[in-house]
Amino acid sequence: MAESNLEECSLEILDIPDDLDDDLLSLYFENKRRSGGGNVVSFEKNGNHALVVFEDAETAARVVSKSHVLQNTKLTVRRKPPKDPGKLLLKGINPHTSLDHVELYVENVTGMDCETDFILYQSPNKDLVLVHLKKPLDKDFQMLKDEVSKKNLNGGKVTLEQVESTDSILVASLSPALTEDMLELYFGSSRAGGADVIAVSMLADGHAKVSFKDVKSVECVLQKSHHLEGTDLVVEPYFDFLHALEDQSSVSAQDEQGTLTDRNQPQSPTVSVPVLSVSLGHKAALADNATNLATSASAPEPSVQKECVSLVSVHDPTKHHLLSLSSLLENLKKDHPKFDVTLGKDGVQIKGPDLIEAERLKTEVLKFLTGVVEDHQMYDKLKAEFLGREDVKKRLSLSLKSVPSTYSVSDCRVSVTSPSRSAVKQARDLIESQISEFTVPIDKEYENVLSSTDWSDFLVSLDFCSAKLSDAGGVITAVTLTGMEKDNHEKMVAFLSTPRQKEIVLSMEPGMLKFLQLHHQGLMADMGEVILFPLDTGDGLSIQGERSVCQSAAELLSAIIGSVFTKTIVVTQPGISRFLLEEEGVSILAEMTAKFEVFIDMAKVHWEPLEDGDILELAWKMTACQNFQRSSSANTIEEFTSGVPNARNSTDAARIEEAKKILAVIASDLNPQPSSFGATDIESADLYSDTQDTSAAAEEEDDQPQSLQTHDLQSSSAPMNTCSLDEDASFLLAIQMSMELNQRSDAEDFQKALELSRSDSMPNQENTQLERAYEVSLQDAIKSANKAEICVFANYNHDLVRVDIALSKKVGLRQCEEKVEHKSLRKLSSHQKRCIELIKRKHAVEVSIQGTTAVLSGFKEYVSEAVKELKNVLRRTENMMTDAEIMKTVQWVWFEQGSSSKAIPYPPDATVFIENAWKMKQKKTDILFNNQPCSIDFEKMEEHSLASGKSVPIKRKMLSTEDLYTEGADEEYGLLSSLPEVCPVDVDSDEFQNVVKDFYDTLQDSHNKIKIIKVDKLMNKLLHDQYRLKKASIERSSSEAQVERTLYHGTSETSVKEICIHGFNRSFCGKNATVYGQGVYFAVNASLSVSDTYSPPNADGHKFIFVARVLTGDFTVGKSDYKTAPLKESSGVPVRYHSVTDQISSPTLFVIFNDTQAYPEYLITCKKIYS
DSSP: OOHHHHHHHEEEEEOOOTTSOHHHHHHHHHOHHHHSOOOEEEEEEETTEEEEEESSHHHHHHHHTSOEEETTEEEEEEEOOOEEEEEEEEESOOTTOOHHHHHHHHHHHHOOOHHHHEEEEEOTTSSEEEEEESSOOSSOHHHHHHHHHTSOBTTBOOEEEEEEOOSEEEEESOOTTOOHHHHHHHHTSTTTTOOOEEEEEEETTTEEEEEESSTHHHHHHHTSOEEETTEEEEEEEOEETBTHHHHHOOOOTTTOOOOEEOSSOOOOOOOOSOEEEEOGGGHHHHHHTHHHHHHHHHTTOTTSOOOEEEEEEOOOHHHHHHHHHSSHHHHHHHHOTTSEEEEOSSEEEEEESOHHHHHHHHHHHHHHHHTOEEEEEEOOHHHHHHHHSHHHHHHHHHHHTTTTOEEEEETTEEEEEESSHHHHHHHHHHHHHHEEEEEEEOOGGGGGGGGSHHHHHHHHHSSSEEEEEOTTSSEEEEEEETTOHHHHHHHHHHHHHSOOEEEEEEEOOHHHHHHHHHHSHHHHHTOTTEEEEEOTTSSEEEEEEEHHHHHHHHHHHHHHHHHOEEEEEEEEOTTHHHHHHSHHHHHHHHHHHHHHTEEEEOTTOOOOOOOOSOHHHHHHHTSOOOEEOOOTTOOOHHHHHTTOOOSOOHHHHHHHHHHHHHHHHHHHHSOSSSOTTTTOOGGGGOTTOOOSOHHHHHHHGGGSOHHHHTTOOOOOSSOOOOOOHHHHHHHHHHHHHHHHTTOSOHHHHHHHHHHHHHHHOOOOHHHHHHHHHHHHHHHHHHHHHTEEEEEEEESSHHHHHHHHHHHHHHHHHTEEEEEEEOGGGGSOOHHHHHHHHHHHHHHTOEEEEETTEEEEEEEHHHHHHHHHHHHHHHHHHTTOOOHHHHHHHEEEEEEOTTSOOOEEEOOHHHHHHHHHHHHTTOSEEEEEETTEEEEEETTTTEEEETTTOOEEEEEEEESOSTTSSSSGGGOOOOTTOSSOEEEEOOTTSHHHHHHHHHHHHTOGGGTTTEEEEEEEEEEOHHHHHHHHHHHHHHHHHOSSSOOEEEEEEEEOHHHHHHHHHHOSOTTTSSSSOOTTOSSEEEESSHHHHTSTTTSOOOTTOEEEEEEEEEEOOSEEEOOTTOSSOOBOTTOSSOOBOSEEESOSSSOSEEEESOGGGEEEEEEEEEEEOOO
16 A cells, blocks of 8 residues: 555544453444444554554545544544654664764765754654754655665664654743643634644643644644733644653753654664764765764763774665775775775775774775776677676676676666776777677578577577577678687588478367367368377377478467357256267267357267166165174074063953954855965965074074964975964964054154164174265266266357257257156155166156156156166065064074074164065175175075185074054054954045056046046955965065055955955855956956956946955966966976966966955945946
8 A cells, every 4th residue: 555545544543541442443443334434454552542544545534524432432533644744753873972973964864954954853862863854855755764774873773764743732931820721722712723622731841732633733833923821832843752851951942943752762772883884975075074973983982992883885786896896905904904894785894993094994995986987888789688698797707807897788788887997998898809790691481490499499509699680681690709600600500501390289179179170171181281190189289390381380270279169068958968979969969060060079978878787686786785793692582572472361262262253254165175374375384484494493493482483384395284273263363462562653663673773783884985985976977967068169159059059959859758656656765766766877867756756857768768667666666665664574583503593683784684685586695794794695594604614594584473564554453353344535535546546547448437436445354464474475485576466356246245354265256257267366457347247337337346455476377277376387396376367478467366365455436437
């Protein structure tokens, strides 16, 4: 900030209370609304005064124009007093220096006369002197300040400062009757100048200090004479830094000034050695006063002889250099061994015991300096530049040292400086003799070589030589040192006669290079005199050939590159990167490239096809190998099933009798076969998946609760014995009691499982990071597929706009959106979510899910592919259990070697991991236990440790038969009720809408011909338990991922009640169709079930359609003579299919031969609509 601007931006704050906080004051002046202020550059407080510097002068002017009150205190704000041009302050004076000595010093520095031009005022400590100027300075203050700083005064380092204008006056000759109030009223009146008085302080000896708000008021008051109460007042300006003078002595009349003191109170420097400082501009005056100065300097201590120091300032660098070259100083030291004569940075310093002799030595130095002569001579530009070279200067200075002389070059003028005129002439002749000139002819066609970097590098390699082409051309003029002409001439001729080849590398973006090759091919082909090679890196051109031609070609190509327009177009659409990199997108870009004469750079468009494979398998592979913690002392299986009673009381007996009645009713309606529980086919024996280690399972029986032991059956290919009615009833009772003991909410169970998981199994951080890395990589690939950043190069700007518009239109026309409805979408497992992410990645589409609806958007072809894959994934995973359901119902255990072969459960989260792998039909899966690698073999049902090489048997167990694979937790059944419960489904509920929607979606051509009357929900506890147990068996033995389907069964009104009570019994089902076997038929589409053949209307025209959950499992094509599902031909053991169908690839119906394989969930009552 300039000094003038600094003064305009600075304000003083007066009368600040002691208790006013500095931060509060600063914040006040930064607040524009309250103070008018703004940004404060600096804030300095000193006592009850403060200096504020604002960022601009306008803010300062706004602040000073307002009145200010802060915390009920009025603040005085005024502009900072300006510098007083009539007063200067000398600081750092040796206190032993007399005032006469200071007068002589000031005269020499300023060139002014003490008697007529200035008056000196000395501070009480004699370390400060105020110079009161009677007329303005001839010199600039900064120059004067620099000159003073270079001249010591009597051993003291003196500095010069400007003094701020004072805001106070000193009033003398006061009568005792005058008070402060009287003085304030007087000096505030128009008679005394009409000034704004801010303070009056009474001093000793009839003096008073009066301060004004405006420093300009001081000058107005001083211009007038003042008479008050019969007394003539003596009024003078007041300076704080000289105030102590008033207390020591009165002011003499000849001074015509008041007593003044320093506000900053500087400390005076202490210097014991008297120093005489001499300026070359005033050497005569110093010589005349040498004796007087010596006398005054030694006056304080005449009896002690001190070392005398004289300094001859030499500010001219040329004269300083001449002194260093000359032998003058050495000769003086030789002739006066008691004196030390040295050349320093500021000049010549002379130290010795005799002041008079020192003055003589100083005179010798001054004579040398005053005799220095400078001569100027003009040279042509080439020679002047040659002489100005540093290497030439150093070489010539060796010859000029004997003169001694030095020279400097400014443009074409060479200035030679020597101690005398004769020496100047000698030096000039010596310089002329040391330089020589020669010429070299050059053909016109080679003159462009002289503008190349090779020529510049060649000239640098020459010793002491400068050259240039003559103005007329055809000749090179060179200048060198005498004796080197021949050698440099030969080198120059050899350089010019050698053919010069050049390679220029022109860097550019790869897209720009492709644009030049595509649309400026003809121009580049016409450059036959040069060879153009694209760089291997693809980011530039190599131009090779004759130097001048290469340079011209490079300039032309650079100009073309500079005229090319570029634009980065960012397209954000699902699958845009895949589209642009595949055949159709490439064709569109090629069409636009030719049509608009542009090049479209696809370097930043990335898409890599995903490996083609099963999405479910791929999602599982992305699940990192998990690490779990476990110990051999883990809780045994009893702890997970504790609390199940083993004894039966009277209540239990009553319940058994009730169960017997229900079973008896069922048995009466079945074909003459073993009971429904005992007659389940071979697959039902595989209820708990114990197919390998029968011995371990046998020993495990002692560890099982009684309620589960009855049906902890081992796998066997032989038929099972028929269970008695008592055994069936006992089993149902065990199921019921298990449910009673499991009345805690799912949330509580899940929370406990989570806590157990945290305590027993902490996942390895590295595996977590690996899985997160998979996820980040997948998300990055999806984002990359949905965003394309292309760079377009064109000759004209409007072509860029046309490409942008055309591309947007073509992409927009190919976008579409399709919806997929599925109930599983409402609650997706983590595995299903990962599958959907992989679908997005594989097909480059966007999938958003709202409730049970998935919206797929993107390019039409990609969306169609993704919809098929999504439906397939949802179909195959719709029956997957959540982690909470797995931890509640399934348990995987292992048998520690060397122990009593008791089952030790895996940690809950390890169970979830193993169960999911088992559900995915994995033969093996890798897992970490306590950071040790292990492998789970589902074929052998073993856990194998890769570290120890040992294996232990494992087993899959069911903790509860409650709510195994269905949404039974949401259903309310009567406690072993003998009759099923039927309740209508609310029309406004989501459940009703979902059932109706699925029904209408499969009506096909009958969609507008059927009207739904009502929907009832069936809840039959016995049928539901039978179905769940059957499902557990089929799911373990089935090779199909989807073992359960929602199908439709049309029936007559008379069969409705039988099905609701007894299920789909073949004794009253299967009457309408036996084409594919003598079982119960179910339709994939409701359009088949609503036909009158399968659902004849009653008297009111109502038709009855059951919505059933059917366990289709493994199926094959049926035949009319089948009374049960056929055996699997590929199996080594007699294992049967679970159902049959009309066609394998796209079934329209299924037939089951086991009544427990279907559960009636809803009954739809509808009627036909006749137009």
